[in-house]
Amino acid sequence: MTKKELSPLEKLKASRNPLRVIDDIYKEAQEGIPLSDDYIGLLKWYGMYPHINSQNLEDKKYFMKRIKIVDAKINLEQLEVLAKIGQKYAKGLVDFTTRQNVQFHYIEIKDLPEIFKLLDSVGLTSRMASGDGPRPIMTSPIAGIDPEEIYDVSHLVKEVDSYFDKNDDRFSNFGRKYKLGISGCGRHTANHEVQDVAFTAFKTEDGDILFDFTIAGGLSKSKQIAYRTNKYVKEEQVKDVAAVCAEIFRDHGNRENRNKARVRHLVNDWGLEKFVEEIETRLGYKLQDGFEEPQITPHENRNHFGIYKAKQEGESFIGFATNSGRIAGEDFQSISNICKKYGVKGIALTPTQNFILYGIKTQDAQTVADEIDALGYPYAPTPFRARLQSCTGNEFCKFGITETKEFSKVVVKQLEENHPDFKENVTIAISGCGNSCSHPQISDIGFVGTKVRDENNNRVEGYDVILGGQVCGVEGSRFAHKTGVKVTADNLVGFIGDLITSYKTDNLNTSSFKEYLNEVELNK
Template sequence: MTTKDLSLLEQLKASRNPLHVIEDIYKEAEEGIPLSEEYIGLLKWYGMYPHINSEKTEDKKYFMKRIKIIDAKINLAQLEVLSQIGKEYAKGLIDFTTRQNVQFHYIEIKDLPTIFKLLESVGLTSRMASGDGPRPIVTSPIAGIDPNEIYDTTNLVKEVDAYFDENDDRFCNFSRKYKLSISGCAKHTASHEIQDLGFTAFIDKNNEVLFDLTIAGGLSKSKQIATRANKYVKPEQVRDVAVACAEIFRDNGNRQNRNKARVRHLFNEWGLKKFIDELESKLGYNLQNGFDEPEITSSENRNHFGIHKAKQENESFIGFATNSGRIAGEDLEDISTICNKYSAKGVALTATQNFIVYGVKNENAQALADEIDALGYPYNPTPFRARLQACTGKQFCKFGITETKEFAKGVVAQLEKNHPNFKENITIAISGCGNACSHPQISDIGFVGTKVRDEDKNRVEGYEVILGGQLHGVKESKFAHKTGVKITAKELPNFIGRLIESYTENNLEQSSFKNYLNVVDLKEKI
């Protein structure tokens, strides 16, 4: 029996080493046979999607490939392999994602055996990086490193991930993706408010570490801030709760309509009480009641830029900014070389498309920071570079209306040149479509890709402007509001500039630019 005779599920269960399946796919691709839906489904399970642009034309030769970074950390051997794959097999295009993963472009089927072997040689995988199953867990990039952290969740994250991985036959066929965060970060960088299930550590009045449980968050077109479960979870209960919620979603999620195939839709249909009753029934015990939300950091302050002393003796960690998450293959190789030069322990990815170098000896911290800064990745970034996120855009995404990544780089450069004195922390997101993968709905300034008419009445790439989004715990989080304003892509940098200038001239009695964005009438002021 060949792999083609097996059902997709049987292939998945047999494909811990997928090379036997890849060989069949490669053979058919070489013979010009279109990939079957089963093969495409298998490739998605391994973090791969065909390059399909917004005109719905497919370059069958190339794929995007997502690499699963289990606890957000990449050691030096892994960093070297990732830079090699980026340079040799991905045309130098590497993206850091909002789920703390690495994403390659221009991957060819013929190179997969080599790529899989390279990944395996350093303990990396792309299994369950995508597809209808548990997505990689968002966590603190400096878990176990930050002396100010509430709780080191490293082992919890690995335990939950390993459980789903070892029981893949039970969890590879959800009605849709299932997104988790588990974090003990003092700055709450895991964005629990937009996850299907979030565990957020805090210390209670008895000096005990507990996790506040949140359910049913998410973005895209059916956006929703998570709801507090009014339950606290002990560290030893985290895995049980994560698995039980996954089983509830797997068994009850909407399989007829993918637009409603997310935890939040099931949660809204059932209500909080029924969901928690079912959860506790599966657990076989009741969770501790928890009606008070912990104090949560606001989203614009969820950063670790600069040089910081680590928990480990005589070690530092250093936060750097990318520009919209895109890293050139040569740059990643140079970063790897610098980290090796100064004997750093590795790189950690943030949920804001940036990165942290950790395990740096104190005496080497400044020199390492300066060398990576010189590559174009500052450790003391401007507000524009620090928190401007961009999705894949129409270059590689079938839903994209606008080009985003390279465009965003130009936007940042222009803003830095024209507004060098602007220092307030803000978040900006540029999204190629309404699916909002770059998180414009929770950004201070969000741009959602669309088509608009330019001054000559031609239909060109443009953006709908939304303002005032933020994450700040369940109680204070809010989505950006529509302004009714649309601009061409060409106008975007100057549009932000005019916003800054109008705030400087008349702040409408607001104490910050962030607050100003919530009250300004764009049609009147800009």
């Protein structure tokens, strides 16, 4: 009797390592063997999701594809390849994400073999860009470049990423995703407060470098600011601690309820003390006590817009703003061309969906800044363009209730036109659903997609309004509060305008617009 051939999904369920199954799938794809619908559930481990959960066959053939950027940096050769993929295979739609990765749209299965060859030719991959395992590590976009950084963690990020990749049989089939942050940024751009596990560098009074160790942060519907473990981690311990936390989550995370399958739920179920004890038991040693939180930069100041001198002699780096994280394919190609023209070393992605060019000859810096600015990506952006983030929305995401990307681009332009003199730092996030991928819960003004009734009692796209979010270390962070106010998409710009006008009229004795948003009471 012949042994029954397992389907791809049966293979996945029988395997602790879905990546091995998927590697076989792509070998078949490269040999021209068609991929059936049975494979679609496996594709997320290679950063791919169907655009929309639709019965329309035309919709079902397209995918979003996420490219894993290991240390937030893309060198010149990689940039050229990504620009080519964006133009040739993605219909010119490129998004920068809040986890410092690149997302393409309109990808078709038939193009995967060629796309993978292109990625492999410059050392890029989408393997483990998503799926139920360790996600790409959040870090400083200019580690090793910024002279004001606390510590260059580039080698640590690569070491930890490589460790998970080489041991994928142990780390690729969790109950759900596992999000890490490792940063030595002087402006704390990696948002450690909302990571599952994070290591944030600081310098002691004696000049030594240690990492403040935080766990159990996260957004979405079960939002939570991370806990300080009251432990400091040494540089040589970072990889082992990250791996042990992953092992604990793998072994004890909730596999029965996907909504409870995150590190924060496990920590809350066990208690922080028990979780830390388990870490130290598996490590075989005690971590250094660390009861004092380092000084942390407020959320609104975590950026590097403008022209700066780099650590490297004769080099500079420049921070630019996108508009809601979307880059037109032709603009992406133009940025690549400009970088090649001036010998720029590469581009780094920020957690705010913006980007930094690095390795620029200082004598060329102003010229490069002006040429990129002329494309529509300013290095001295308005407050609205600098810090307005948006998720994928219902254009491509099956969870999206509202369209966000193209809508947000219009919102930014209208706010700039209506309020040219507004100069205060403000973070705004527009999310298509309650999963909050654009971070409305930690923004000054957050909009969460829903359906509302317009003045004619028609159900239209709209948003729940939340105000006053902030991240500034574990002790100084807070989530935005619900206002009970709903606005239609058509009235969103006017709503922000009314807030600005009321602040200028009566600031309620506050010192900033940010502070005002936590004091003002809205008419429901």
